[in-house]
Amino acid sequence: MDNLMLQALRGETTRRRPLWIMRQAGRYLPEYRELRSKYGFSELVRSAELATEITLMPLKRFPFDAAIVFADIMSPIASMGVEFDFDPGPVVFSPVRTASQIDALRQPTRPEIAPEVATALRNLRAALPAETALLGFCGAPWTLAAYLIEGRGAKDFPQLRRFAAEHPELLNVLLGKLTEVMTDYLLAQHEAGADAVQVFDSWAGLLSQHQWRKIIRPHLLRMLQRLGEAGVPRIVFLQNAPHLVDCYAELPAEVIATDWRVDLAALQRRYPDKAVQGNLDPAVLLGGPEVTRASARLLLEQVATRAHIVNLGHGILPNTPLESVHALVELVHDEVDANS
């Protein structure tokens, strides 16, 4: 069988579009909720065995073309000596806002960074059929810095923005450290069996284009270049940052993935050498199979088949009916596309 996801990552035309869903191993699955009722979230992400089991859950229900290892964007942060928990999002016990705190952050060796994730990936590579791509991931340096500085998710992250204005040099040092660790983390995931990696930049949209170029770009560029030199296929995902989509599309990565705010067809036309991933609005799936089919059909009509990886524009919502996911899978599998 072909691995459609890897073909699309290489920019090839596939016999049909590959499909996976962000947070496909998540709360919309009854079997996940069942397991979650027995364990805390941090127990789930810290156990390679449970993470393996959870990663495989959606694949037993749906013929997705990729599995993404179950982990949290904060998983590698523990190895830097930062203490945190989940409530339900990450809560950092001592927000990182001083030079001495940034100095004190450990630069772990590659095997020290979230070893449970590497173990889960090795388990998964052995368990998955060859036609299913295995994905690793990390949070982008800025998005991780957002949690480290703010201490927890907050509307528009005011302490982060204040810190960026008051201490640009310290922020740059922090982003540099995070970049090194995350790059090593992704390289370790690739070595453990990940076919490709996705970098999630969830909070870049807090910045203007000018700020983005100054604050974020040099670090992302360095990370993506190192991954490219190691031959790791790269997906860059940004959400709630439609004004930055060209900034991201110009970075060295095989795939640009966006949320529903971006016109994916226009993006595909502007960057014909890139694969695109996305971008059905996950809220649409709340409405059931009929509206899911209608929205998905429109997406498939507008975005050309070549190097289009179908996905939602953000993580699937916890109260999504399974019937909507079935409808999406069916539509993508049934497509006889005139564009290809």
Next chain:
Amino acid sequence: MDNLMLQALRGETTRRRPLWIMRQAGRYLPEYRELRSKYGFSELVRSAELATEITLMPLKRFPFDAAIVFADIMSPIASMGVEFDFDPGPVVFSPVRTASQIDALRQPTRPEIAPEVATALRNLRAALPAETALLGFCGAPWTLAAYLIEGRGAKDFPQLRRFAAEHPELLNVLLGKLTEVMTDYLLAQHEAGADAVQVFDSWAGLLSQHQWRKIIRPHLLRMLQRLGEAGVPRIVFLQNAPHLVDCYAELPAEVIATDWRVDLAALQRRYPDKAVQGNLDPAVLLGGPEVTRASARLLLEQVATRAHIVNLGHGILPNTPLESVHALVELVHDEVDANS
């Protein structure tokens, strides 16, 4: 004395830039917190006397060039027969999601729409000196629909997005009704003494440009045209929607106001016939007078003086030190601008 704000609204060059601050009558003021400790928020907005007192509070501390009437974007919604409270944001008792609920929404006569706001404006016009502009405002139809459909503020408003996909015709009817009421409301505010009005579109950024053109634009256009015919100066403010800034700048309004995500100087160059308002990051003020001065100085260097109304890019944050506001006022008042 000149009314700098009205001069800027007309696109004239002012001897210095006018300055006001979104939520200038808010929780960063000890006297507001003191009053708020005695009354519920809904008591404050429903009393013309208290609203008048609160509106004037910041003017006693700072020589702002405009006062904006203290009210909530939900204030006019009561006259449509919708029941809601605040916790702390708006909570609609029965979210509006069916044809019969939308049918049942009242179309109030002009004097029925938030009469306490009109009374407060008449009080304020009498109390304010001629050099201080008096502003009215309303929430944009889409932003109000967001609360009516979702029921309360929620991350990315999933029920709103689902409703937009499932029931585009119903949404259009709802937006039409809201547009009529909000236009009448702004006309009533102008008749009661408001020199200009600001339309707040807080949640437009949930949509793509394509969706915006289809769903929102016709209604905003109708509202702004009716206001224009009545000679009401119009400020359109959008936040967290930098990808829509040109969509809004092309609407018929004297002023385009944006958050800090937008390059205001570039916007001013693209629309030389418009006044621009904004857009210092309110989080910067959390850092105190020094970083406030540095950021404000940069803004004044980059944005030309002509028809620039200085403001923050979003409401001032509750924990802002008063010293930061003093520093901003001083800098704007001291400016000897080489651009003018």
